Amino acid sequence: MVQTVTDLVVPILDSKHFELVEVEFVKEGKSWFLRVFIDKEEGIDIEECAWVSEMLSEKLDSIDPDPIPQAYFLEISSPGAERPLKKEKDYEKAVGSFVHLSLYQAVDGEKQYEGILDAVEAETLTLTYRIKTRTKTQTFERKNIAKARLAIQF
Incomplete structure (x- = not known):
């Protein structure tokens, strides 16, 4: 599922020259969270996160069958000051x-x-x-x- 989301979000990010930092799908308590961390050279702002959230939500909603059958919260955010080193x-x-x-x-x-x-x-x-x-x-x-x-x- 992380790969499916990665495949969907990368073209969205590429169109704005944003970088995908990480995708995670985790259960916390009784809730599932799909978290997508994005960035760009100058840093990412809340409007850019909201735009990516809207675009990714549309893509995820258009897939049949649903790649994420359980209820979840979608969070798009900056990796923050303590950004993980992955690549x-x-x-x-x-x-x-x-x-x-x-x-x-x-x-x-x-x-x-x-x-x-x-x-x-x-x-x-x-x-x-x-x-x-x-x-x-x-x-x-x-x-x-x-x-x-x-x-x-x-």
Whole structure:
């Protein structure tokens, strides 16, 4: 179903030079949510989200049989300041930015790291982070990264 929605929304986004960041279909409590995260270079605004919502709703309603038979809420939004890093170009754009990494397996006893993304290689990411007053640089295997996103530095 995520692929069906992706196939429907990409031409809509392409017509306005918007970027698809992520599509998710999740159950929260008793309700289902179809969330589509979109962006563009200058950032996305509420009117643009509303327009995409209207266009995608029309496309979804026109499909027979209904690809999403259960009731759901459609949400179109910006990925926000803590945008997930999914595609290679997301990682490349994030070099020099403060990021959060969640790992599948602990490295030095930790599964969560935040720091400056220094380098992106085919199989690794290099991050500079602080432990109390010390600065450390660590290279992480990409296959060990469960999730990566931009982060806000406090």
